[in-house]
Amino acid sequence: MKNISSKTISRVLLCVRTLESLMREGKITISSGGLARITGLTDVQIRKDISNFGKVGIPRVGYNIRDLKTVLEEFILRKNVIRVILFGAGNLGKAILKYAGFGKQKLKIVAAFDRDKKKSEKVINGVKVYPFEKALFLIKKSTADIGVIAVPQEASQEVADLIVAAGIKSIVNFAPVSLKVPKEVHVRNIDLTIEFLSAYCDASV
């Protein structure tokens, strides 16, 4: 199989989300142009992205929504369930725990950790929050796919080291810090300040 670029992956995931929504509306088929209008992508881009995964479309008709969703998900997400470990049960951590999309879908938060004893030992939205000290032991057993860092920045590198030590290869980092990790570990940074400022700058160009 070809190398799928990170940009293609984001676009395809956006299409999958849109396909799910169309299914809920009871639609059966959709054209690349229709998907383009909803998502804001272009029709050519959508067809090209999809062509990475085979020939699923029917000329003059478009794509069968259910089939397309299946094909895209099978190629991109090779697991049925992606297991997430969360560090930090403060405001952001809670927001992630309660986020509507999770649970129902592909992502499953298998455990959360917090240094604050008052926050740990609770259960939030069906997920148990453990004290920080138990983290390494528990996550080694749990074989998680993604580690999420939602702790204050002072603690972020320490948590990253712990995630790396547990053998997890994928990190989502909300702390405004450039983490040091081995190069085989992939970090996706979401710094809200940068996101907000980017949004403002992009608009004013």
Add this chain to the structure above:
Amino acid sequence: MKNISSKTISRVLLCVRTLESLMREGKITISSGGLARITGLTDVQIRKDISNFGKVGIPRVGYNIRDLKTVLEEFILRKNVIRVILFGAGNLGKAILKYAGFGKQKLKIVAAFDRDKKKSEKVINGVKVYPFEKALFLIKKSTADIGVIAVPQEASQEVADLIVAAGIKSIVNFAPVSLKVPKEVHVRNIDLTIEFLSAYCDASV
């Protein structure tokens, strides 16, 4: 001035964040290579990004941290304070309101709105939460730069319409929905599900 690309803007903002951190450490100068090692970017990329804004560096020395930060901020963020309006004071909204980076820095949340009467009329982290009905009136007066959507997806389009009606040109949208807005309005989408899945997919390629 040249057109600064969205990618350049993100990288420059990352550099600004790093420069602030270096200033706190008491450092005076930094080379492009040094910044590269911290941020994960390449040295050439950093020099090229900076070259958009003039010649600030000193050969054999590097950049004066304070000067570089000033230059980058002046060119990218032309306002001293960027005013943010927040919709939704649920978990995510609260996380944004209490996020450490805000307030101290360039971003100022000037008002928040929530449909739930129990949440509105409170003050969170110095920001008053108003009932939803007052939104259009208040935000037209307030001349905000960015509108943030942190409401459930059912309400997201309605909120987007309201932000557009208030004349705000820049939206950050956390709802997993493709918003319909006029083309002069810029939307930055942060769908946590897509971000998490992307992180997983990127790592497994």
Add this chain to the structure above:
DNA sequence: GCAATATCGTGAAATTTGTAACGATTATGC
């Protein structure tokens, strides 16, 4: 003061990403 060296700034080459054009294919209407 001069050679050696680190670092910047930048034009050119290489790579990646996106766009346009168009033949191939399938449903529709007559």
Add this chain to the structure above:
DNA sequence: GCATAATCGTTACAAATTTCACGATATTGC
């Protein structure tokens, strides 16, 4: 059944982005 129209998949092209290579310049050590 055949012309028409809509849509896919793909190849060739264009634009954007990144990387490379190297001249210019400032500091350091002798």
